[in-house]
Amino acid sequence: MKVSVVGLSKRFPGVQALSDISVDFLPGEIHAICGENGAGKSTLGKVLAGLYSPEQGHVALDDKPVRFSSPREAQAAGISIVHQELLFAENLTVADNLLLGEIPNQFGWVSDRQMHETALRWLQKVGSDIDPSMEVSKLSVSKQQLVQIAGGIGRGAKVLIFDEPTSSLTATEATALLGLIRELAARGTTCLYVSHRLDEIFAIADRVTVLRDGAWVGTKPIAEVTPSSLVQMMVGRELLASSEGGGAFGAPVLEVRGLSSVGRFGDISLTVRAGEIVGLAGLVGAGRTEVCEAIFGVDRLATGSVSVAGKSLALGSPQRSIAAGVALVPEDRKRHGLVLGMTIRHNGSMAVLPRLSTLGWLNRTAESRTVREFTDRLRVKAPSIESVVGGLSGGNQQKVVLAKWLATDAAVLLIDEPTRGVDVGAKVEIHGLIREAAASGKAVLLVSSDMPELRALCDRVIVLREGVQVAELGRAASETEILSAMAGV
Amino acid sequence: MMQQVGLLAVILLLSLVLVRFSGTHVDRETGQTVSNFFNPGSLVQILTETSFFAIMAVGMTLVIVSGGIDLSIGSVYALAGVGMALTMRAAGWDSPWAALALCIGFGLLAGVLNGTMVATLGVHPFIVTLGTMWVFRGVAFVVSKAESVLVPGPVTDFAKNPLFLGKGLTPVPAIVMGLFILGGALYLNRTTMGRRVLAVGGNADAARYAGLPIPYILAGVYVIAGLGAGIAAFLGAAYFGSASSADANGYELYVIASAVVGGVSLNGGRGTVTGAFLGALLIVLIRTGIRLLRLDQNYEWIIIGAAIIIAVVLDRLGARLLEKRMVNG
Numbered sequence: 135m136k137v138s139v140v141g142l143s144k145r146f147p148g149v150q151a152l153s154d155i156s157v158d159f160l161p162g163e164i165h166a167i168c169g170e171n172g173a174g175k176s177t178l179g180k181v182l183a184g185l186y187s188p189e190q191g192h193v194a195l196d197d198k199p200v201r202f203s204s205p206r207e208a209q210a211a212g213i214s215i216v217h218q219e220l221l222f223a224e225n226l227t228v229a230d231n232l233l234l235g236e237i238p239n240q241f242g243w244v245s246d247r248q249m250h251e252t253a254l255r256w257l258q259k260v261g262s263d264i265d266p267s268m269e270v271s272k273l274s275v276s277k278q279q280l281v282q283i284a285g286g287i288g289r290g291a292k293v294l295i296f297d298e299p300t301s302s303l304t305a306t307e308a309t310a311l312l313g314l315i316r317e318l319a320a321r322g323t324t325c326l327y328v329s330h331r332l333d334e335i336f337a338i339a340d341r342v343t344v345l346r347d348g349a350w351v352g353t354k355p356i357a358e359v360t361p362s363s364l365v366q367m368m369v370g371r372e373l374l375a376s377s378e379g380g381g382a383f384g385a386p387v388l389e390v391r392g393l394s395s396v397g398r399f400g401d402i403s404l405t406v407r408a409g410e411i412v413g414l415a416g417l418v419g420a421g422r423t424e425v426c427e428a429i430f431g432v433d434r435l436a437t438g439s440v441s442v443a444g445k446s447l448a449l450g451s452p453q454r455s456i457a458a459g460v461a462l463v464p465e466d467r468k469r470h471g472l473v474l475g476m477t478i479r480h481n482g483s484m485a486v487l488p489r490l491s492t493l494g495w496l497n498r499t500a501e502s503r504t505v506r507e508f509t510d511r512l513r514v515k516a517p518s519i520e521s522v523v524g525g526l527s528g529g530n531q532q533k534v535v536l537a538k539w540l541a542t543d544a545a546v547l548l549i550d551e552p553t554r555g556v557d558v559g560a561k562v563e564i565h566g567l568i569r570e571a572a573a574s575g576k577a578v579l580l581v582s583s584d585m586p587e588l589r590a591l592c593d594r595v596i597v598l599r600e601g602v603q604v605a606e607l608g609r610a611a612s613e614t615e616i617l618s619a620m621a622g623v
Numbered sequence: 624m625m626q627q628v629g630l631l632a633v634i635l636l637l638s639l640v641l642v643r644f645s646g647t648h649v650d651r652e653t654g655q656t657v658s659n660f661f662n663p664g665s666l667v668q669i670l671t672e673t674s675f676f677a678i679m680a681v682g683m684t685l686v687i688v689s690g691g692i693d694l695s696i697g698s699v700y701a702l703a704g705v706g707m708a709l710t711m712r713a714a715g716w717d718s719p720w721a722a723l724a725l726c727i728g729f730g731l732l733a734g735v736l737n738g739t740m741v742a743t744l745g746v747h748p749f750i751v752t753l754g755t756m757w758v759f760r761g762v763a764f765v766v767s768k769a770e771s772v773l774v775p776g777p778v779t780d781f782a783k784n785p786l787f788l789g790k791g792l793t794p795v796p797a798i799v800m801g802l803f804i805l806g807g808a809l810y811l812n813r814t815t816m817g818r819r820v821l822a823v824g825g826n827a828d829a830a831r832y833a834g835l836p837i838p839y840i841l842a843g844v845y846v847i848a849g850l851g852a853g854i855a856a857f858l859g860a861a862y863f864g865s866a867s868s869a870d871a872n873g874y875e876l877y878v879i880a881s882a883v884v885g886g887v888s889l890n891g892g893r894g895t896v897t898g899a900f901l902g903a904l905l906i907v908l909i910r911t912g913i914r915l916l917r918l919d920q921n922y923e924w925i926i927i928g929a930a931i932i933i934a935v936v937l938d939r940l941g942a943r944l945l946e947k948r949m950v951n952g
Contacts, residue, residue, distance in 0.1 A: 382910040432832065456834040470832040475827035475892050484822055484833040494814045538833070 135212060135292040136161055137182065137324055141191035151177040153348045164315060164325045166339035169368050170557035174348040175328045179295040183215035206253030214286025215295040216279060222270045229253035229266035232285050256288030260314060276307035276345040294318065295326040300334060301458055301555045304418045311339050318615045330557045332361050346370055369559045384408030387577035388546045390429065393438035398424040399601035406577040411568065413592035415616050421601040422581040423465050426548040431455040443545055456485065461544035463535050465551045474524035478516060479505045481523050481534055485542050486524040508537035512567060529560025536567060547571055550581040564589060585613045629938060630885065630901045633713055634868035637908050645915035659915050667792050673907045674800035678855040679874065680881040681807035681898035682848030687882055690824040690891030693917045695737060696852050697874035698759035703729035703856035704866030705763040708772035719781035726857035727850060734849020738842030763868035771867040774860050782861035796858045803854060807896040820844055825892030881906055899907045
């Protein structure tokens, strides 16, 4: 089925999310939609899926104008979306979730067998062996995603919209997903692939549409663009090239000896000197995040010795760790990094409240000044520091988390996946900020699943595998060397 | 903020209705015809009645903003009142300041108990305070032997002091309420502890990762709720001249209703102290209105219940309209 958008515009408070977008999506093609965060690519997907209704313009199926007032209507017309954030009733089974809208029943009595069979058939269509009677919360993110795709395909979707589908998948899972999308397209499904991951776009897309600040920049066959010309289109400005770091470091700031936590990782020893960026690499589940959480004191069961600037740190309390000069920029910014309903000012000052107050009385002028200083330095894009962080793009949210911790002036920065779900432009900026922090004498321990990121930023890379420290590689190490140490081959 | 504008409008509207329809009577001293509603006596009376709820609603708002709930607040009121009255009688004291200190002491003690259990046991506050709701009232019942205990005269004089107003007017509870609301609002908006309460209620995980002392923050709001119940108990017992284990029975629900009508989110992280005051004022106005408009008193609960739901629904509608206008405008 051919889907088109014609002169589409959509406004949100203070933002023109889409303005006058017209694109055709052809049957059986994989059409990538890319752009920086806030460019409007997710909004476009959501309008197509009936989640938002446009102010101007319309969606057309095989050139017939249609108007969806709910996702249900879009689904009935054959358009399904696979969300960035998975929306499930997690306490229910796979089958329950798949058929939630139309539970097979007889006079109101749920027909479990029929439900199981239908779910099984749908799951098989996407080549999955998930048991429909499993509780959704027990599935990994990648399997949950498969369930979503199965739901779309099972309902007869002819158009599938993938909204940043690989942002929380491991490399293997992502590869498998891309394979599935190719297969679906080969069977005639129109696949819209919303992403800012260039390698994936080049691996999968037939054509690519670029949006910037809600406006259409161009639609081109993938053969006619190169990664750098695509970035140019997305960003509309030159990006700073990554620079090689020096090599002169100060005294050891973070020293970890024999750090262990039962069932998570064991006997980790590492040193990070002032001005140095040390990477922690490993597959998902290797214990990288857990090591950071132990140093930060969130893990109460961790044992071993950690010292900061020569002073020994008693583990098990984030407050003590913060007082000793440790900061953690957590992996899951929405769960651990931010209070989404609060403003930038509130979030930015959260870790330094005592410093901004006298006898418990908050000095709001000092608070605003401090938060503004860091959000300006980090170039957070928002109307003001009174904006609610839940409404910011991923990259800007991440910058607010960084600002919060840079404000503590910690000597040790533990940074966990700083650019996950962040667009190209913001990524380059965040890299610059991390380098800047190191250059100002901070010790940085960086966890990342992004190989180019580790290679671009780190002076050394320590590799963990199943909770054990297996290798330490220098700046000259190649991606292959790091990967083979991670996988143990 | 917008919520409070809406709530204020409803309160004003209801007041206008009362001014227009509550009828008049002849003042015995001046011989003038005055409105049954819009006269100093009735207005101060309404504020006095509001004060008992509103003071507790301040603490309740903080508790709900932190993501919890305090069902025991009415029982803390009864316990503090009875404890104060019995201690005053046993010790032979009659100073209002001693009575105030005793009420605050008992209220704080109960609050510390609630707070410690919520912060350390890992049991949902609903369950902890459901338990203490019965325990506290039970203790008050046992120690008072289910009898009403008289409060010394000077204590009552203190609470009924006309101050600068005329004879028969009693502004003290309203003034205490004003101070407590001011204090609560400043606490929530201007102090680091208040900010932390909002953060914990908004996202407890993120608050922990920001190194906030979660157990102290949680315990703190229950202590403040206890403090409020103690102060309200002092005003109530002093004003009515006695304390009994049956006092403030069911008040926890009025107090929660005040906070909710005032816009606090039961999910935590959002709410204002002034909103809770307006919520309490609205509920008292409705109760007064039923009396003044000579409606059947038996319908009071039905009307209040419906009013709570309508108030909250109207508020959601207003918020949605506002959002739309921002989108289109």
